[in-house]
Amino acid sequence: MKDYRTENLRNIAIIGHGGSGKTTIAEAMLFNTGVLDRFGKVDEGNTTTDFDPEEIKRKISISAATAPCEWKDVRINLIDTPGYFDFVGEVVAALKVSDSAVISVDSVGGVEIGVEKAWDYVSDAGMPCLFYVNKMDRENANFLKVVEQLREFFGNKIVPIEIPIGAEASFKGVIDLISLKARVSEGNKTVETDVPSGYENEIEEYRNIIIEAVAQTDEALMEKFFGGEELTADEIVKGFRLGVINGDVIPVLCGAAVKNTGVVTLMDTILKFMPSPADRPSIEGLNLKTNQREKRTISVSAPFSAQVYKTVADPFVGKISMFKVMTGALTSDMEVYNSNKEKKEKPGNLFLLRGKKQVIMEKLIAGDIAAVAKLQYTTTGDTLCEMNNPIVYDATKFPAPSLTMAIAPKAKGDEDKIGNGLHRIVEEDPTLKVEKNAETKQTLISGMGDQHLEIVTKKLANKFGVEVLLSDPKIPYRETIKKSAKAEGKHKKQSGGHGQYGHVWVEFEPILGGTTDFEFVDKVVGGVVPRQYIPAVEKGLRDCVEEGVLAGFPVVNLRCTLYDGSFHPVDSAEMPFKIAASLAYKKGMASANPVLLEPIYHVEVLVPDEYMGDIIGDLNKKRGRILGMEPVGKLQKVTAEAPLSEMFKYATDLRSMTQARGTFTMSFVRYDEVPAQSAQKIIEAANANKDKE
Helix, strand or coil: CCCCCHHHEEEEEEEECCCCCHHHHHHHHHHHCCCCCCCCCCCCCCCCCCCCHHHHHHCCCCCCEEEEEEECCEEEEEEECCCCHHHHHHHHHHHHHCCEEEEEEECCCECCHHHHHHHHHHHHHCCCEEEEEECCCCCCCCHHHHHHHHHHHHCCCEEECEEEECCHHHCCEEEECCCCEEEEEECCEEEEECCCCCCHHHHHHHHHHHHHHHHCCCHHHHHHHHCCCCCCHHHHHHHHHHHHHHCCCEEEEECEHHHCECHHHHHHHHHHHCCCHHHCCCEEEEECCCCEEEEECCCCCCCCEEEEEEEEEECCCEEEEEEEEEECEEECCCCEEECCCCEEECCCCEEEEECCEEEEECEEECCCEEEEECCCCCCCCCEEECCCCCEEECCCCCCCCCEEEEEEECCCCCHHHHHHHHHHHHHHCCCCEEEECCCCCCEEEEECCHHHHHHHHHHHHHHHCCCEEEECCCCCCEEEECCCEEEEEEEEECCCCCCEEEEEEEEEEECCCCCCCEEEEECCCCCCCCHHHHHHHHHHHHHHCCCCCCCCCCECCEEEEEEEEECCCCCECHHHHHHHHHHHHHHHHHCCCEEEEEEEEEEEEEECHHHHHHHHHHHHHCCCEEEEEEEECCEEEEEEEEEHHHCCCHHHHHHHHHCCCCEEEEEEEEEEECCHHHHHHHHHHHHHHHHHC
16 A cells, blocks of 8 residues: 555544444445455455454454555545444444544434434544435435434434435435535446436525535635625535534435445545544643643654554464554554553554455554554553653543353363453453452353353354353352351260360351451350360351351351350360351351341443333332432433342343443442342252252
């Protein structure tokens, strides 16, 4: 690829609802630029940006894939992103390094939840975008209806800059309302022609919307507009571009990417109206020398800096770090400084990634998106820079995982394989969390949903050769007592020579208020239990509380008071007193009304108002207790407390109830007593598992 100036780059993410044709849009653009000599199809599994075996098998995008191409002396760095919410981390990462976005909209489905979410992402990022109404060749496709929906949802910023020629099966091209030219498809080519007759009224209506939007971007144009003067073609283009970059205007285009209709106009629009990296605001970071925040202009003349936005664990190449050059320039012979890890790195070969293919580059400039293999210390989010000009850019904020499952190998002895594989996968997926639960001894994996975790298991099998099983995590139940009880423990054994003798009386009582898990009190008087054996009694009791008498769960909120006992001058020792303490524990706990406790979590759910009834009803079914409701922006927040055992699949339930419009967070609060009916089932299941072991 030839050298480009920053002004001649376009970094654009293609985002939107799942199944709206994002991958096909990218494929059509690659075909039009001559990168491909054959137009790949998602159904045939041969597109450039869906190359992972799971993507091909499922016919959906799972990872964000880059696809650079050259169009009229401009390099467009496309990033094709997944539309399914389980892979939202890929969208967030892509938008971190994009300068604008194409939001793909289904011509029949209209403003679906994926479109709403995409709009939220670009709005939060303050990023220019355009809407591309795709699949105009489908039955019931209706461009004007979709435009009305977009304006209803997102306001008067929505400005169509083209209208379709024909509809459904007869859709054959578009009319560019700015250049007043028609572009129709002839085979795989796009031909520019004069505007056909019959569209005069629509053209006039939408041209007026465009000119009004342009006039509002500049005072001089506003005066000219209200003075009744015609705006020139150059003024319209210049004003419209300014409006797009400022976020005051959102263009709407249309087409049928699968037939490569309307895609050339989309590409011209990207070049003409969407910002280059040089048009974007300066980027802010922490200067490590001054320890102050500073802004750096996205320019080749600034000191080199870059940020890694994605890591790929390739079983053949090793670790690939994908990054954006924020400022300055990078060559393959440079040594760079990882300011997060405070380590030097030697990048070596630099390359652009087009799907899975590498395009070697000698030099990268401010605004470039590229990749490098085998960086030793660098991970996602790290900043690379010059050692003499150290800066750390803010890391990407990825959404927290919402579904947790236990993961275990199918075959014994594969634990190390699982550990190594998960470590590599977590490196490339920041929305995935892995932890070892010390209490339940399970490895827990947390992700964005069922499909996300299923894909992880497939990666473990395909890339790292280990088959795994997912199951619901064990609940870390607790046991306690509700009343006081006294119990005797006597251990006496005679077998010739020295015998064994230990004898204690212990009172067991609950600690009200849950201030501590275990407390040992020594109330022995008169030396009935010698001082040297009392620590053994305490040790015996501490060992015992690891397992309760109901189902073997740890005991909490327990006070044990040693108040009496006896000893033998020859046969007593520490071990008999430990055993005596355990005998007293079993008797005392059994008669002190033992109960099962379960973890209770604080839950906050954010949903649109129309789903409130369903959410509250569902939480009540889950033994939840509603604490309050309050508006938060356009949404309603429901605050509740609910047992963890009922909330494992809540991510899936909430998505189903709200069509993915709801979000939630959970945090541990305390332990509460399990209702008797539920407790009995838990105890029986736990004891049955112990018998199996």
